[in-house]
Each structure stands twice: as structure tokens, then as C-alpha cells.
Amino acid sequence: EGGGAMAAAGSGRPGPAALALLGLLPGAPTCPHGPALLFVKTSQGKEEGRRFYACSACRDRKDCNFFQWEDEKVSETRLAAREEYNRNHQPSFTHRQNVDRYKNFVLLPLSKRRFCQECQQLLLPAEWEEHSDHQFLCDITTAQLKSPSQLLHPLENKKTNAQYLFADRSCQFLLNLLIDLGFRRVLSVGTPRLHEMIQSKASQEEFSVRSLLLDIDFRYSQFYTEDEFCHYNMFNHHFFGGEAAHETCRKFLSEENGERVIMVTDPPFGGLVEALASSFKKLMAMWKETEKEGHDYKEMPMFWIFPYFFESRILDFFPSFSMMDYQVDYDNHALYKHGKTGRRQSPVRIFTNLTPSMIVLPEEEGYRFCTVCQRYVSSGNQHCEICNSCTSKDGRRWKHCVLCKKCVKPSWFHCDSCKCCTLQKHSCEKRDVGCFVCGEAGHKRSACPSLSRT
Ligand code: SAH
Ligand code: ZN
Ligand code: ZN
Ligand code: ZN
Ligand code: ZN
Numbered sequence: 001e002g003g004g005a006m007a008a009a010g011s012g013r014p015g016p017a018a019l020a021l022l023g024l025l026p027g028a029p030t031c032p033h034g035p036a037l038l039f040v041k042t043s044q045g046k047e048e049g050r051r052f053y054a055c056s057a058c059r060d061r062k063d064c065n066f067f068q069w070e071d072e073k074v075s076e077t078r079l080a081a082r083e084e085y086n087r088n089h090q091p092s093f094t095h096r097q098n099v100d101r102y103k104n105f106v107l108l109p110l111s112k113r114r115f116c117q118e119c120q121q122l123l124l125p126a127e128w129e130e131h132s133d134h135q136f137l138c139d140i141t142t143a144q145l146k147s148p149s150q151l152l153h154p155l156e157n158k159k160t161n162a163q164y165l166f167a168d169r170s171c172q173f174l175l176n177l178l179i180d181l182g183f184r185r186v187l188s189v190g191t192p193r194l195h196e197m198i199q200s201k202a203s204q205e206e207f208s209v210r211s212l213l214l215d216i217d218f219r220y221s222q223f224y225t226e227d228e229f230c231h232y233n234m235f236n237h238h239f240f241g242g243e244a245a246h247e248t249c250r251k252f253l254s255e256e257n258g259e260r261v262i263m264v265t266d267p268p269f270g271g272l273v274e275a276l277a278s279s280f281k282k283l284m285a286m287w288k289e290t291e292k293e294g295h296d297y298k299e300m301p302m303f304w305i306f307p308y309f310f311e312s313r314i315l316d317f318f319p320s321f322s323m324m325d326y327q328v329d330y331d332n333h334a335l336y337k338h339g340k341t342g343r344r345q346s347p348v349r350i351f352t353n354l355t356p357s358m359i360v361l362p363e364e365e366g367y368r369f370c371t372v373c374q375r376y377v378s379s380g381n382q383h384c385e386i387c388n389s390c391t392s393k394d395g396r397r398w399k400h401c402v403l404c405k406k407c408v409k410p411s412w413f414h415c416d417s418c419k420c421c422t423l424q425k426h427s428c429e430k431r432d433v434g435c436f437v438c439g440e441a442g443h444k445r446s447a448c449p450s451l452s453r454t
Contacts, residue, residue, distance in 0.1 A: 018042050021272050022051065024236050029074070029082075031066035032089035033057040033216075034238030037275060038070065056235040057216060059270055095221040095231065095241060102222060106145070113140035120152055120219050146200040148223040149193045154332050155217060162268060163217070166193045167329040173362065174303070174350075178262050179209060181358060183301070185252065186211040187283070189234055189265035191305075192220060199228065210259075212252045227252075234267060237279040249283075253300070254290035261287065266305040266328075273310060277317035280304070297353075304351040308393045314351050324350040325378040326361050327395060345395050 022038040029036050037056045042049030051070035058064040068074065074082075093101065105113060105122050114123040118134040137151075144151050154163040166174070171193055178186060188195040188211050195213040202209065213220060214232035218240075221229055230249055231240035239245040253261055263283060267276050280302070287300035299320060306314060311323050328348040352359065356375035361367035366379035373383065373390050381392040384400050384407050391407035392398045398407040401421050403414050408421040415421070417428045 020049075021274055023274070023278060024056075029053055029066075029068055030086060031055045031064055032086050033064060033066075034233050034236050034240070036066055036068070037236060037272075056238075056275065057233050090240075091218045091221075093221075095218075095226055095229075098221045099225050102145075105140075106142070110139045110141065114138055115140050115144075115151060117153070122222050145223060146203070147196055148220060149196050152217075152219050162270075163192075163332075164266075164330045165332055166191075166266075167331050170329045171197050173326070174264065175209075177359065178264070178303075180360070181262070181301075181354070182260055183262040184209055184259035185255070185261040187249075187252065187261060187263040188213045188215075189232070189263060189280075189283070190215055190268075191264050191266050192217070194264055195228075199224075208259075210252075212249065214249065234265070234279050235272065235275040237282045250286055250290065253283075253287045260296065260301075262301040262303065263287075264303045264305070269307055269310075273313040274317065277314075281317075299353050301354055302352060305348060306351060307347040308349045309347065311349075311351075311393065318351070318353065320353045321351045322356050322375075323393075324352060324356065324359050324361070325367065325376060325381060325390075325392075325395065326350050326359075327378075347394065 018041075020040050020042070022040055024035060025038050028038065033055050035056070036053035038051055038053055040049045040051045053066070053068045053070065055064040055066045101122060101124060104124055108125070112125055114128065115121070115137045116123050116131045116134050117136055119131060122140070123131055123136065140151070149165055154165060156162060174194060175197055186194065186198060186209065188198075192213060192215055195211045198209050198211040201207045212227070213224065213229045214234070215229070216231065216233050218231050221231060223229075226241070226245070227248060230245040232238065232245070232249075233240070239249070241248075255261055263280070265276075265280070284300045284302075302321075304314065304318075304321070305328055308323060314321055314323075326349065327346040328350065329346050330348075350359070356373075359376060361376035367376045368379065369375070370377050370381075370383055370390050372388065375390075377383075377390040378392065378395040380395050380397045381390045382397050383390050384398075386400050386402075387407055391400075394409070396410055399410055400407050401412075401414050403419075404421050411423065412421040413424045415426070415428065418426075
């Protein structure tokens with residue numbers, strides 16, 4: 001019950017017992033992470049399942065154990081206790097206070113600039129005492145303050161808020177790409193490293209790109225003003241800073257001076273695609289509502305960075321999107337980082353509503369343009385004459401199966417008794433529907449190895 005709802009929900013596939021997301025309802029109860037989401041738990045043979053609310057942001061009950069049956073009567077006392085709990089679980093400093101603290105911090109000589117590693121907080125001299133038995137870093141330079149993603153340790157909680165930071169090469173590629181496409185404003189949703197790259201360039205040279213970071217990681221409020229960072233939950237479109245923060249975002253999205261906006265997002269992979277899609281549609285609507293002299297685009301341009309095996313789920317919600325072959329690499333990712341001994345293939349891709357032919361991928365990394373498909377593809381991705389498309393999803397060369405009438409992974413074989421292509425090693429009787437996330441048999445979505453990134 002309760003926490004952990006996110007791990008299991010979202011497949012939409014009827015199973016013996018299933019969890020499905022019903023979404024964000026007006027009047028939903030709130031936890032410290034904003035309005036809770038409504039889920040339904042169905043058990044086999046029963047038409048209607050019992051509906052309950054659970055935290056939108058946390059997949060692990062340990063992080064937030066909010067739970068309430070939809071039809072449950074909540075007493076006044078419990079409501080009051082909950083409100084108090086929510087208040088106590090807000091950060092100890094407000095964003096405003098953090099901005100003021102930063103101003104004081106930069107006035108300090110280098111020798112007095114300390115960062116508490118345990119509290120993940122910049123310390124002012126008067127606070128040293130309180131943190132005396134904590135580990136801290138000294139002599140925090142301006143360069144360090146400009147790279148908070150290097151200073152802060154990446155949140156590692158696998159289930160709720162694992163942070164996987166872009167490798168410099170991928171981050172640079174994304175930034176150059178969007179500049180070449182003519183964008184001057186970037187709404188960075190869960191992409192602190194991209195935001196940071198833009199911010200530090202903007203302060204150095206003549207550089208006209210601006211970024212607004214929306215992220216649930218409040219530690220970033222120590223380094224950015226209210227115009228640069230909004231504490232935001234992308235699973236329920238909740239702005240913790242209330243109407244003022246909402247307005248900051250709205251203003252950023254209005255394309256003043258003809259500065260075109262693109263949204264770039266790299267959400268946690270374990271999350272619910274439908275909850276993300278619903279929030280992103282709200283951000284798109286905010287963009288659309290801003291008055292301007294006619295948009296160049298019908299929709300707010302977007303890069304949604306996500307693993308390729310979510311392609312069909314993303315296209316369900318955003319039919320105008322297509323998946324690019326570019327493999328996004330990460331720094332703190334044991335599996336997907338670009339190693340010395342050739343590249344471990346990253347499954348992470350860019351989904352975009354921009355015209356695919358406009359997304360130019362680096363030829364020096366092996367990408368080439370397919371004139372039939374009118375898009376850049378991986379070097380291993382062969383154009384299949386029968387499918388009339390470059391069909392590989394994972395970068396390896398796929399093969400066409402005439403019986404299945406489609407291209408399949410190179411490691412698959414056509415099994416006559418199952419009447420489909422699958423791994424050679426499988427048992428025909430036990431036809432496992434397979435993992436919802438990656439399609440492989442033998443494990444469930446919640447245990448998918450593709451999702452545990454370390
Ligand atoms: N590759 C990106 C980081 C992606 S990791 C980069 O290098 O910039 C996922 C990011 O989403 C993290 O910054 C994390 O703090 C943020 N995040 C996780 N859950 C979130 C939520 N519910 N709402 C908003 N942001 C969230
Ligand atoms: Zn401390
Ligand atoms: Zn092709
Ligand atoms: Zn086949
Ligand atoms: Zn078989």
C-alpha cells in the first residue's frame with residue numbers, strides 16, 4: 001500500500017493485480033511535495049479497484065509515506081497534523097533567504113568560504129560552530145559557485161531522485177544544437193547541468209542565451225536567484241514558490257524581443273510517463289497562452305531526454321514527437337558513460353517535436369544523414385528496404401524478419417511455436433508478457449535493469 005505506487009503503476013496493462021494512475025484531481029490532498037496523485041489498484045476478477053492518493057514525487061515509501069484512500073474520511077485532527085507535517089518538511093531556508101545568504105557569501109574572502117558537505121549548504125562564518133563536527137570544503141572559489149552540480153553531490157536515491165549528470169560532451173552538444181536552431185531561451189526542467197553551462201557562459205562572454213531551471217532539488221536555490229531557478233515538481237506541475245514562481249515561469253516563456261524558447265527536460269526514468277506528459281502539456285499551454293506576435297511553432301519546441309524503450313509511451317502522449325538516434329552520455333553513470341575502450345551504448349535519446357531533419361548529429365561520432373528517412377541516424381542503423389526506414393532503436397544493426405514483417409534486435413530469432421521473434425533462450429510454454437519497460441522477458445517493470453542506472 002501507499003508509497004511505491006509509482007514503481008508499479010503506469011503500464012496500463014491489465015494484470016492479475018495492477019496499479020494505474022488516474023492523475024491529478026482538483027482538491028487532491030497534499031504532501032510536502034504538493035498535491036498527491038490518484039491511483040487505482042485493481043485485483044484480478046474485480047471490475048473496479050480501490051482508489052487512493054499517493055505522493056507524486058517519491059517512488060519509495062521511505063522518502064514520503066503519504067497515503068490516503070479516496071473515500072477515506074480524514075478527521076480535523078489528522079488534517080491539522082498533516083498540515084503541520086507538511087510545514088515542517090519544507091526547507092529550513094526560503095529561496096529569498098538563500099539568495100541573501102549567497103550575496104553575503106560572495107563578499108567573504110576565500111579563506112572564509114566554507115561549504116558543509118553533510119548539510120550540502122554554503123556556510124556563513126556565524127554558522128561554522130553548528131557544523132563543527134561536519135565535513136566541509138574550504139576556499140570555495142567563484143568557479144565552484146558557478147558549477148553547483150560539481151559542488152553538490154548528486155542525489156543518489158535510486159528510486160526517488162537519482163541525479164544523472166550529462167557528460168560534458170553531451171551537454172555541449174545539446175547547447176550548440178539549440179543555439180544553431182536559433183533558440184535564445186531554455187526552460188531547463190530537471191537539467192541543472194545544462195542550466196549551469198548556459199549560466200556560466202552568459203556571465204563570461206558575449207552570450208545571449210538565457211535559462212530558467214525548474215527542479216525539485218532545492219539545494220540549487222543557494223546558487224540561483226528567483227529569476228533563474230524555481231523549485232518545481234514535474235510530476236504534478238507544482239511550483240513550491242506559489243503564484244510568484246508561476247509568474248516567473250510564465251514571463252520567461254513569453255518570447256519577448258523575439259527570443260525563441262525551447263524546453264529541455266531529462267526526467268528520472270522510473271517516473272510515470274503519463275504524469276510527466278500531463279505536466280509538460282501544462283508548460284506547453286503556459287507558453288501558448290503568452291501573448292505574442294504569432295508563434296513560429298504550433299507547440300512549444302521541446303527536447304525530452306529519455307530511454308528509447310519509452311518511445312511508444314511518449315508518442316502516445318505526444319504524437320508530434322520523434323526519437324533521434326543521438327546517444328546521450330552521463331558522467332556519473334557506471335553503465336552509460338563513454339569509456340576509454342570504446343563506447344558503452346547509452347539507451348538515452350532525444351525526443352523532439354522539431355522537424356527531424358533539422359537535428360544535425362555529429363558526423364565525427366559516426367552519425368550520418370539518411371536521405372530517405374530525412375534524419376540523422378547512428379552509424380550502425382541500416383536503412384531497411386522492406387520497412388523503408390532506418391529501424392534500429394539501440395544503435396546496433398537490426399535484421400528484418402519476413403514472418404514478423406518488421407526489423408528485430410540482432411540477437412533475436414524467429415520462434416515457430418511462439419510465432420514471433422524473441423531471444424533464442426526462452427521457454428515457449430511460459431510466455432511471459434515481458435517487462436513493460438524494455439520488453440524483455442524474465443523480470444517486471446519495477447526490477448528492470450534498464451532503469452537502475454548504476
Ligand atoms: N542530465 C541532467 C540531470 C538529470 S537527473 C543534467 O545533467 O542536467 C534528473 C533531474 O530531475 C535531477 O536534477 C533531479 O533533481 C530532477 N528531478 C527529480 N525528480 C523531480 C521532480 N519530481 N520534479 C522536478 N525535478 C525532479
Ligand atoms: Zn553541516
Ligand atoms: Zn533510413
Ligand atoms: Zn520474426
Ligand atoms: Zn518459443
